Structure formats: C-alpha cells, structure tokens
Amino acid sequence: MDRKSEWDTARLIAADKRHVWHPFTAMADWCAPEHEPLVLVKGRGSLLWDSEGREYIDGNSSIWTNIHGHNHPRINAAIRQQLDRVAHTSFLGFTNSPAVELATTIAQLSPNQSLTRVFYSDDGSTAIEAALRITLQYWRLKTSERSEFLAFHGGYHGDTAGAASLGAGQMFDATIPDWRFPARQISSVIALEQLSPADAAKIAAVVIEPLVQGAAGICLWPAGTLTAVRNWCDRAGALLIADEVLTGFGRTGRMFACEHEQAKPDLLVLGKGLTAGYLPLAMTVVTEKVFEPFRLANDPAHTLFYGHSYTGNALGCAAAIASLEVFRDEAVLDRLQGKIELLRAQLAALANLEAVSEIRQCGFIAGIE
Structure with a gap:
C-alpha cells in the first residue's frame, strides 16, 4: 500500500464502515x-x-x-531496542528479561512495597478477571466457602463476565441473561458496615476504584x-x-491512588497508563499472603489456570519500564503538583458559568457537570 492511498480519508471511512466493528458503539449510527x-x-x-x-x-x-x-522519544527508543531483540515469546514455561525487570520495579513501587507478585494480562478487564479468579481460588485453597464479591454502585471494572458483574452489568442483561458472576453492588461504606455477620462471612473480596469512580x-x-x-x-x-486501572501512574498526583490514604490492598489491578498508552498490557499485583497458598499447593490441579497468548509481552513490558524511567528521571510526580494546581485554577474560572453546576477534581482527573 502506498502512502497516498493510506491517507485517502474517504476510502478509509468507507472500508471502516464495511469491515470494522467498534466497541461500545451503536453501529447503525456509525x-x-x-x-x-x-x-x-x-x-x-x-x-x-x-488524515486531513x-x-x-x-x-x-x-x-x-x-x-x-x-x-x-525515550519510550519509542525502548520499544525499538526490544523489537531488535525479540517482539514476543511464550510466557508459559518461559520468562523474559523485560517482564522480570518490570515486575521487580512494580513490587518496589507498590504501597509500602507490600505487593510482591505480578500476574500479567492484556487489559484492565482481564486483569480484574484475574483478580477475581485468584481471590476465589485463594479461598478454596484456604478451605473457605467465601465466594461473593462486593462492589459499589456506579463502579466500572471492565466488560468481561466477571468484571462486568461488579458494575455496569445492566448494559449486558437485555441481550445475555443469566451470565453474571457471584457479585453484588452496595451504595456506600454505610451499607457495607450494615451487612450482617452472616453476609459478611460470605464475602471473598470488596472491589473499589480508589478515590474516584471514573466511568x-x-x-x-x-x-x-x-x-x-x-x-x-x-x-x-x-x-x-x-x-487502579484508571487512577494508577500519577493520575491522582501520586503513583497510586491508594497512597493518599496509605491503605494497602491485597490485590492491585493496573492497566491503561502502565505502558504510557503504547501497547496493551495489564497486571494484577498481589501480596505474598495471597500468593502463598498457590506456592505451597502441591497438587497440579490447584494451579491458577488463567492466562493469554500475549501474557508478559516483551514489547509491552519494555514500554512500561521506559515509562517508569521517565517518571524517575524527569521527576514527573514532583512536576505534576504545579500542573494540578494550574488545572484547579483554570477549572475555577469555569465555575460561574451558567452551564456548569459542579466541578470535581482529583489530582489530574477532573469532571465538569
């Protein structure tokens, strides 16, 4: 394909409408x-x-x-360098240098260095799905009957079956009945505190977007x-x-939103900004406490049977390592504070507009009602 035809806007739009199915899109309108x-x-x-x-x-x-x-330029160079070595190798039965180095760095950056084990996946939904699978199997290995998940109204955690059961599941109910995972939504911490001891004893995990519900x-x-x-x-x-698929990697002003309240999760889910917007990569990071029953399990049937063809992709991991180096070498988090205050001042100037009823800001995340 020559350069001229590559940017032929009319041809590209027509071909898109003939062959491409876009996510979360009413295709009749598209x-x-x-x-x-x-x-x-x-x-x-x-x-x-x-293209114009x-x-x-x-x-x-x-x-x-x-x-x-x-x-x-730094992330571009890291991807090119890794591409000259190898783009992808199987993570099933093998490992690779970028995946090992990235996992080590993430463990060191995690809140109080309390999350020590990284399970790779491809995007936020699959990383949440991994978190649910890990949690259920953790309780099975501990011979516990805990099997339900709690999430909060308004939350969005992805669109795979388990992830969607935690929030926004009503989008799927009309066309795919009886698909849900054992999860329910509650409205607030008050509702959480009001759960009976019998109900609380069934809960495998509570899932929350720290500080801000994005979607x-x-x-x-x-x-x-x-x-x-x-x-x-x-x-x-x-x-x-x-x-922390949305809130991770500086969006709230700190590397992870959990740091604002010094609350240490048992499982931390990361995606989106992990590779700085370059390549699909996500991870579920867990404490040694969560990992321990899997490490001690002698029965092969107790293996975590979950993973994907591109798990631990070397190009994605190389991009993520380079992104974290940019954070370190360009003092990104320190420089963010001034930008956050500038954003706050600029948003304040909109507050008196008749069309604006409320402005909400959390670090570098903002919404205008």
Whole structure:
C-alpha cells in the first residue's frame, strides 16, 4: 500500500464502515452515510492529527492511557531496542528479561512495597478477571466457602463476565441473561458496615476504584472511604481489591491512588497508563499472603489456570519500564503538583458559568457537570 492511498480519508471511512466493528458503539449510527468519523494518523505530545491534516488536543489521553504524551522519544527508543531483540515469546514455561525487570520495579513501587507478585494480562478487564479468579481460588485453597464479591454502585471494572458483574452489568442483561458472576453492588461504606455477620462471612473480596469512580462521571469518594473499606475488610476477614486501572501512574498526583490514604490492598489491578498508552498490557499485583497458598499447593490441579497468548509481552513490558524511567528521571510526580494546581485554577474560572453546576477534581482527573 502506498502512502497516498493510506491517507485517502474517504476510502478509509468507507472500508471502516464495511469491515470494522467498534466497541461500545451503536453501529447503525456509525455506518449511517452522514457520519464521518475522524481518521487519526499522527500524534505528538498532547496533540493528534487526522488524515486531513487537522490538529486536535487529545482531551481524554486516548481513553486515559497516554500519560507522557504521544511519541515520547525515550519510550519509542525502548520499544525499538526490544523489537531488535525479540517482539514476543511464550510466557508459559518461559520468562523474559523485560517482564522480570518490570515486575521487580512494580513490587518496589507498590504501597509500602507490600505487593510482591505480578500476574500479567492484556487489559484492565482481564486483569480484574484475574483478580477475581485468584481471590476465589485463594479461598478454596484456604478451605473457605467465601465466594461473593462486593462492589459499589456506579463502579466500572471492565466488560468481561466477571468484571462486568461488579458494575455496569445492566448494559449486558437485555441481550445475555443469566451470565453474571457471584457479585453484588452496595451504595456506600454505610451499607457495607450494615451487612450482617452472616453476609459478611460470605464475602471473598470488596472491589473499589480508589478515590474516584471514573466511568461513572468522575465521582469522588468522600475522604477516608478507602481507609474505611480497608478496615472493614480486616474486621470481616475479606480481601480488598483496588482497581487502579484508571487512577494508577500519577493520575491522582501520586503513583497510586491508594497512597493518599496509605491503605494497602491485597490485590492491585493496573492497566491503561502502565505502558504510557503504547501497547496493551495489564497486571494484577498481589501480596505474598495471597500468593502463598498457590506456592505451597502441591497438587497440579490447584494451579491458577488463567492466562493469554500475549501474557508478559516483551514489547509491552519494555514500554512500561521506559515509562517508569521517565517518571524517575524527569521527576514527573514532583512536576505534576504545579500542573494540578494550574488545572484547579483554570477549572475555577469555569465555575460561574451558567452551564456548569459542579466541578470535581482529583489530582489530574477532573469532571465538569
């Protein structure tokens, strides 16, 4: 294919409408003759360009994945260097250097270095799914009957069966009945505290987006919510799963949102910004306590039978390592504080507009109602 035909906007849009199925999209509207989607072809920093040469600000960081800007030279170079070695090798029965180095770094960066084991997957949904599988099997290995998950109304944790059962599951009910995982939603910490001892004894884990529910509309939790959930889990004997697919890697002003309340989860789910918006990669990071029953299990039937063809992909891991090096060498978190305050000031200027009823901000995450 030559360069000229590659940027033929009309041809690309027509071919897209004939052959491509887009996620979370009403395809009748998408394929309507009057709909002309943007064909994005280039990015640099916070800017994107379409096939007609028009420039745009990447306002949602490409669905909250891009954290250092498009075409960052250091991450580009790391991917090219790894590509010259090998793009991908099986993680089943083998390992690779980038996956090992990334897991080691994440363990060192985790809150109080309390999360020591990394299980790789491909995206936030599959990383949540892994967290649910790990949790259920953890309790089975501990010979416990705990099997239910608690999540909060308004939460969104992905679109695979288990992840969707935690939140936003109503989107799937009409077309796929009887698909749900053993999960239920509650409204608040007060509702959590009101669970009977008998109900609490059934809970395998509580799942929460720390500090802010993203897809719900940037809904901020009251201060102390995460700590209160952690304390309830400790009293009830349940595990705590922190879904930081959105909030991880500086979006709240710290590397992980859990750090704001010094609440240590038993399982931490990371994705989106992990590779700085370059490649699909996610992980479920767990404490040694959670990992221990799997390590001690002698029966092969107790293996965690979960994984994917591209688990531990070397290119994705190389991109993630480079991103974390950018955090370190460019003092990204320190420099973020001034940018957060600048954003706060700019948002405040909108507060008196008639069309604005509320402005919500958590670090570098903001929503305007």
